[in-house]
Amino acid sequence: SEKMVFSNHNLIHDASFNEFHLVICRNVLIYFDPQLQSKVLNLLSDSLRNGGYMALGKGENPRYMGNANQFKEVDSNEKIYKHKLNES
Amino acid sequence: MNPRRTVIVIGGSAGSMEPLIHLISNLEYNQMVDVALIVHRSNELGNMLGQLLNNYTVYKVMDAEHMEILSNGIYLAPTDYHLLVDENYRLHFDFSEKVHHSRPSIDVTLESFSYVFRENLIAVILSGSNEDGANGMSLVEQRGGKVFIQDEQSAKYSRMPLAALEMTVNTEGKDIKELTEEINLILKGNNYEAFKIKNIIGR
Numbered sequence: 001s002e003k004m005v006f007s008n009h010n011l012i013h014d015a016s017f018n019e020f021h022l023v024i025c026r027n028v029l030i031y032f033d034p035q036l037q038s039k040v041l042n043l044l045s046d047s048l049r050n051g052g053y054m055a056l057g058k059g060e061n062p063r064y065m066g067n068a069n070q071f072k073e074v075d076s077n078e079k080i081y082k083h084k085l086n087e088s
Numbered sequence: 089m090n091p092r093r094t095v096i097v098i099g100g101s102a103g104s105m106e107p108l109i110h111l112i113s114n115l116e117y118n119q120m121v122d123v124a125l126i127v128h129r130s131n132e133l134g135n136m137l138g139q140l141l142n143n144y145t146v147y148k149v150m151d152a153e154h155m156e157i158l159s160n161g162i163y164l165a166p167t168d169y170h171l172l173v174d175e176n177y178r179l180h181f182d183f184s185e186k187v188h189h190s191r192p193s194i195d196v197t198l199e200s201f202s203y204v205f206r207e208n209l210i211a212v213i214l215s216g217s218n219e220d221g222a223n224g225m226s227l228v229e230q231r232g233g234k235v236f237i238q239d240e241q242s243a244k245y246s247r248m249p250l251a252a253l254e255m256t257v258n259t260e261g262k263d264i265k266e267l268t269e270e271i272n273l274i275l276k277g278n279n280y281e282a283f284k285i286k287n288i289i290g291r
Contacts, residue, residue: 027183030154030169059154059169059181077135 027057041067048083099194101128101216103244107264122158165192172200188220198224207232216248
């Protein structure tokens with residue numbers, strides 16, 4: 001447990017503070033309006049390394065939140081996504 | 089006369105498959121109707137239910153999605169989320185604690201849908217072994233909606249219908265055939281009140 005850090009972070013106000021291999025954010029986005037959902041998904045996207053994974057709640061789909069092109073679906077049942085490299 | 093859509097919420101638990109299939113098979117097609125279906129089901133077996141039910145009805149049966157807008161189909165509540173609706177006919181998932189040990193809970197859906205749709209709501213309770221939905225049915229009635237409850241004789245598990253009967257007034261349990269016919273009459277826009285009076289005085 002020396003290797004674990006617990007801290008408070010505000011999804012709405014705070015900016016990204018690291019690039020992770022995995023972000024798990026389950027059953028939170030369902031309570032946000034579409035604008036905020038999109039904003040938070042951008043934050044999560046910014047907080048992932050290229051190819052990093054994001055896991056949402058079973059009932060949450062980025063497709064309805066306007067951020068579909070940032071993520072590639074890995075498991076549609078469990079709502080696991082892989083961060084896509086930006087092709088530019 | 090009423091330009092608004094009619095919304096039907098059907099709630100069922102153990103033993104509700106048979107009456108549910110009868111109901112949706114015989115539900116007349118009407119493009120002004122949306123249906124929300126709350127079935128208590130386990131995660132593993134539950135995934136196939138939408139596909140299975142699709143074979144029985146002219147309506148399109150779909151697994152409801154968060155933020156989806158109701159449009160003339162039968163929307164199956166997800167396993168493990170409560171299902172609510174807003175004034176724009178948009179469905180919302182919720183992960184709050186279980187109600188009557190259930191999530192999705194029929195009570196939660198009926199409370200939400202009756203608040204939005206009021207007298208344009210038809211609520212149906214089928215067989216089940218807990219008391220989920222009873223409080224919700226009372227709210228539906230109070231807000232002007234119509235309630236239908238499967239009778240205890242034909243319900244495989246009667247606890248859910250009986251609890252709903254307890255919480256509603258002027259309602260008796262009906263077998264699924266009669267229940268379905270009455271709903272179809274409402275959808276046709278026939279004079280539902282005259283139909284009820286005719287039945288009481290025995291034609």
